[in-house]
Amino acid sequence: MQNKGKYYLTTAIAYTSGKPHIGNSYEIVLADSIARYKRADGYDVHFQTGSDEHGQKIETRAIEEGMNPKEFVDMTAGTIKHLWDMMNTSYDRFIRTTDEDHEKQVQKIFKRLYDQGDIYKGAYEGMYCTECEAFYTQSQLQDGKCPVCGGDVHPEKEEAYFFKMSKYAQKLIDHINSHPEFIQPVSRKNEMMNNFLLPGLQDLCVSRTSFKWGIPVTFDTNHVIYVWLDALTNYITGIGYDVDNSSELYRKNWPADLHLIGKDIIRFHTIYWPIFLMALGEPLPKQIFGHPWLLQGGEKMSKSKGNVIYADDLVDLFGVDATRYFVLHEMPYENDGVITWELMVERINSDLANTLGNLVNRTISMSNKYFGGVVCDKKVTDPVDDDLKAVVTGAYKIVEEKMDELRVADALTEIFSVFKRLNKYIDETTPWILAKDEAQHDRLATVLYNLTEGICIGTALLAPFLPETAERIYAQLKTECRDFDTLETFGLYPSGNQVTETPEILFARLDKDEILAKAAEVQARQRKEFLEHQEKARRNLVKAGKMTQEEADAQRKALAAASGEGETADAGAVTDIEAKEIITYDDFAKCQFQVGEIIKCEEVPKSKKLLCSQVRVGSQVRQILSGIKQYYSPEEMVGKKVMVLVNLAPREMAGLKSEGMLLCAEDAEGKLALMTPISDVQPGAEIC
Numbered sequence: 225m226q227n228k229g230k231y232y233l234t235t236a237i238a239y240t241s242g243k244p245h246i247g248n249s250y251e252i253v254l255a256d257s258i259a260r261y262k263r264a265d266g267y268d269v270h271f272q273t274g275s276d277e278h279g280q281k282i283e284t285r286a287i288e289e290g291m292n293p294k295e296f297v298d299m300t301a302g303t304i305k306h307l308w309d310m311m312n313t314s315y316d317r318f319i320r321t322t323d324e325d326h327e328k329q330v331q332k333i334f335k336r337l338y339d340q341g342d343i344y345k346g347a348y349e350g351m352y353c354t355e356c357e358a359f360y361t362q363s364q365l366q367d368g369k370c371p372v373c374g375g376d377v378h379p380e381k382e383e384a385y386f387f388k389m390s391k392y393a394q395k396l397i398d399h400i401n402s403h404p405e406f407i408q409p410v411s412r413k414n415e416m417m418n419n420f421l422l423p424g425l426q427d428l429c430v431s432r433t434s435f436k437w438g439i440p441v442t443f444d445t446n447h448v449i450y451v452w453l454d455a456l457t458n459y460i461t462g463i464g465y466d467v468d469n470s471s472e473l474y475r476k477n478w479p480a481d482l483h484l485i486g487k488d489i490i491r492f493h494t495i496y497w498p499i500f501l502m503a504l505g506e507p508l509p510k511q512i513f514g515h516p517w518l519l520q521g522g523e524k525m526s527k528s529k530g531n532v533i534y535a536d537d538l539v540d541l542f543g544v545d546a547t548r549y550f551v552l553h554e555m556p557y558e559n560d561g562v563i564t565w566e567l568m569v570e571r572i573n574s575d576l577a578n579t580l581g582n583l584v585n586r587t588i589s590m591s592n593k594y595f596g597g598v599v600c601d602k603k604v605t606d607p608v609d610d611d612l613k614a615v616v617t618g619a620y621k622i623v624e625e626k627m628d629e630l631r632v633a634d635a636l637t638e639i640f641s642v643f644k645r646l647n648k649y650i651d652e653t654t655p656w657i658l659a660k661d662e663a664q665h666d667r668l669a670t671v672l673y674n675l676t677e678g679i680c681i682g683t684a685l686l687a688p689f690l691p692e693t694a695e696r697i698y699a700q701l702k703t704e705c706r707d708f709d710t711l712e713t714f715g716l717y718p719s720g721n722q723v724t725e726t727p728e729i730l731f732a733r734l735d736k737d738e739i740l741a742k743a744a745e746v747q748a749r750q751r752k753e754f755l756e757h758q759e760k761a762r763r764n765l766v767k768a769g770k771m772t773q774e775e776a777d778a779q780r781k782a783l784a785a786a787s788g789e790g791e792t793a794d795a796g797a798v799t800d801i802e803a804k805e806i807i808t809y810d811d812f813a814k815c816q817f818q819v820g821e822i823i824k825c826e827e828v829p830k831s832k833k834l835l836c837s838q839v840r841v842g843s844q845v846r847q848i849l850s851g852i853k854q855y856y857s858p859e860e861m862v863g864k865k866v867m868v869l870v871n872l873a874p875r876e877m878a879g880l881k882s883e884g885m886l887l888c889a890e891d892a893e894g895k896l897a898l899m900t901p902i903s904d905v906q907p908g909a910e911i912c
Contacts, residue, residue, distance in 0.1 A: 225707050231267040232477040233259050234459050236485040236493075237274040237319065240300035241285050245525045246563060247518040248486075249307060249535040250551040254515065254632060255484045256313040257552060260688035261627055265708050270477050272462050273308060274319035275301040279357045279451040283437040287768045288761035293437040297322060307535050312544055312691060319462040321439075321454055329461040330454050331442050333504065334430070336467050338443075342503045343385050345444075348429045352380040357451045359429055372488050382433050385447060389425040392499040397421050399498070405511055407494050408630065409558045412487060412514040416494050428452075428496060456497045459483065460506065467504075480509040482630075490514035513630055516560045518551060523860060527754045533563060537746050541739060545690040546572050546731060549636070552689055557631050565743040569736045579643050581730035584697055586650065587675045588727040594659050594668060601673040601719045602666035608652050609674060613714045615645045616678045620711040623685050636689055642682040646675055677717040680706055693730060700724045758783060785895055817887075817911035818842070819901055820868040825861035827853060831878045837861055837886070841870055842908030849882040855896050867899040867911055 235255045238244050252273055259271040277297040286296035301320055308315065319326060337343045350359045353370040360370065360377060370377050400406055400413060400421075407413035431447040432438065438448025457465075459480055464471025470478075485493050490512070498508045517524065520531045538547040550571050555561035591599055619642045626635035649671075658668040679697065684706040687694035698705055701723055710716055762779060765771035771779075820839040828834035833851040835858060848868070867887040874883045887899040901909075 225264075225266040225709055227268065228266040229268065230477055230481075231259075231262045231269045232463070232480045233262070233269065233271050233482045233484065234462075234480055235273045236483075236489060237276040237321065237455060237458055238304045239276045239279075239281075240297045240304065241281050242300065243303050243534065244307060246533045246535050246538060246547075246551065247525055249311060250518050250555060251484060251486060251515065252308050252313050252315075253311055253548050253551055254555070256311070256315070257548075257632055257689045258482070258484070258627070258630070259314060260691065264684075264688055265624070265627075269316075270463065270473075271315045272317045272319060272459070273313070273315045274317070274458060274462065275304050275321070276451070276455045276458075277301060277321045278438040278448070278454055280432070280435045280437070281354050281357060283435050284354070284765075284770070286437075287770060288757075288764050290760075290764050294322070310539060310544065311535055311548065317462055319458050321458060326458060326461045327439050329466060330439050330449055330457055332467040333457055333500075334449055334453065335442060337387065337500075337503055338385070340503070341388075342391065343387050343430060346384060346386050347382065348384040348386070349379070349381040351377040353377045361426070380434065383447075384429045384433070384450075385431040385441070385444075386427040387430045387453075387500075387503075389428050389496075389499060392502045393421060393425045395502060396495065396498050399508060400494075406508070407490075408511060408513045411558060412490050412494070416491060420491060420495055425495070452492050452496060453500065456492065456500065459497075459509070460501075465506075479507040481511065483509050483512045485512065485514055487514040487516055516556065516558060518555060518561045518563050521562065521564050521863065527750075531747075532750060534750075538568070541742060542568060542572060542734075543731075545693045546576055549576060549690055553633055553636050555633055557629075557633065565740055566736060569734045569739050572731060573733050575640060576731040577733045579640055579647065580693075583643055583647050583650075583675075584679060584700065584730060585727050587646075587672065587679060588700055588723045590655050591672050591676070591723050592725060592727075594655070595672070597722045597725055599673050599676050599717065599719070599721055599723060600669050601677075601715065601717075602669045604667040604670045606653075606667070608649070609670075612645060612649045612674060612678065616642055616681050617712045617714050619682065619685060620708060632689075639682060639685045639689075642678065642685070646678045646682070649675065649678070673717070673719065676701060676723070677714060680717050681711050681714070684708065684711055696728070696730060700727055755783075814871075815869060816871040818868055818870050819905050819907055819909040819911065820846070820848075820866050820870075820884075820886075821907040822861045822864050822866060825858040827858060828878050828880065834878055835861060836880055839866070839868060839884070839886070840907045841868055841884075846870070846883040847881060848884045848886055849877045849880060850886045850888075852886075852888065852896050852898070856898070864898065865901055865905065865907070867901070 233255060235251050238248060255271065255273065259269050263269045275297070282297060283293055286293040289296055291299070297320075305318055308318070321327070334343065348359065350361060351365060352359050353373065353375060355373045355375045356370055358370075358372070359380070364371055365377065366374075368377075369375060397417070400417065407416060430450045430453045431441055432450055433446050433448075436448060438451065439454055441447040441449060460474065460478060463477050464474040465478070483493055493512050493514075501508055519525070520533055523531060525532045535547060542550075550563070550568055551561075553571065553575070554563060554567070591597055619638060622638045623635045626632070626638060653671045655668055655671055658664040658671065680701060680703060683694050683697045687705055694705060701717075702721060703717060706716065759780075762771065762776040766773055766776050818841050820841045822837045823840050823845065824838040826836050828836050828849065831853070833853050834849050835853050835856065837848050837850065839846050839848050846868075869885040869887065872885050874881055876882070888896040889899060890896050
């Protein structure tokens, strides 16, 4: 391959507060596929990932586990690294922010920024989110909650060092305007400009005194360096940046060609990080890509909801490459992707088992059946061959364009278009019919050669995304992976080569019901582990004086109510309500109850309580307003099966017409929970 120069790629470093779920693992797989593709395409790639290990949340998590912070981050960083290795990621360095070389450079960076007047000492007072390790102004909060994670915030006031953000704001605005490729997708750039930069930047708190688990400020040891200044600098410290004399590795690779991060931390990477670099006099990264989230059935993954999916559970059920394929294929370029167990089964059966696996198995099996496994190009051609060759040899250019735009899911789709075209070629040429005619012997050989060569080219493109699968295919074809600069040439598979006598099944078809049963076991186990961990955490926090017993009891009740499991501390708890007058069976029979499916839900403007749902009941769609906004978001409502009183007379609420009632249960504290069927019944089914 022609050497196309260096390519430095990073992921965000994973926060060591807990085990990453599949949405977090998606980022490392995405980055790995880009890194592998760039290497295959002739670039000298350096790929860095790692773990972010300081901060108040880590200090608290360690207490919950009954450990000191270093023991805790050692354990969690080990879990993260194990997951990244299990997903077959080819990083060059796994940096930890507790690494000695990183901590030393962070202290030197802080001191330099202070000495040159970019950092000054003051006091901070504002709303703080422990979960996100971030301060927010009142105007940035959403309904009094953190605008990123939706969690609680609390007022904080403490002595702190601040970075003069406003000093570099206009310079950053000018850079963004003159480098349209700097922040991608464009929607992320617009968000940063309109919400943060153009309204004016506030100075940034860059040290803390309210906790100790961080890198100490060398000249004021009551302060630890705030997690974002610490964490962000890993992108340069990990390749040898030094305030005094940077390494050859740094001089070779910086600026980064791509920072790959989740959209929730785009602000820190596109505003704070570039400004830190400007202050240090270092070049800015060439591109920062804020990828979307992977949602479980349309919802953010949450341990408290019991809907978290982890990479190791998927690998146990489906294998590494099937998991890699799914998360890469299902994540759109800009919008959030969706993962469900059912969709996993569908994709594996249709794309991997049928389109790819069946193609490879049929081709090798026919070569063995008709020619003893020997693949020869007899050059007996037909016009149908021309179109096949055009599709196969034209794929590299199309995939290259998609990868240059970081449209990885689209690139995968193009690669599978090659395999689909090869399957169509089998139907067009009907090798089983050619085999019956001795005069067509050489034509049959040519057809099988074309199929084998097409698989080789398609597999070369597939290798960065499904590396183990590519190795298995090439092993069966008894050849090596093709260089990218040969992929526009058809006919390089050695004529006369012999394929394996025993083709293997690349991907077995899956039984959906069997997988769903196993998935239910996995989620039940996770739910049990989560509740046990929460109980342990509460005990340790009380023991450490970080939580009162009353607070622990209240948290236990809130968790039980949120999960719909009732009061875990008192399984015999009941709720009594005032009895209403007795009715007859005829009175009850007038009520018509049916199962409905919510297909759309929106907040009702200017109402603090109402949600407006479009509910499919049989073949009809009804608009129903419900006072449950406090307990359900519109996104949570969509897709739910609910119990509906359908023959309630319509009435107007908040200027909108409501055509029925969703049934809810109300506990002793007045909290509402939708009544939903246990089994999966069709919309319109009668409740009797």
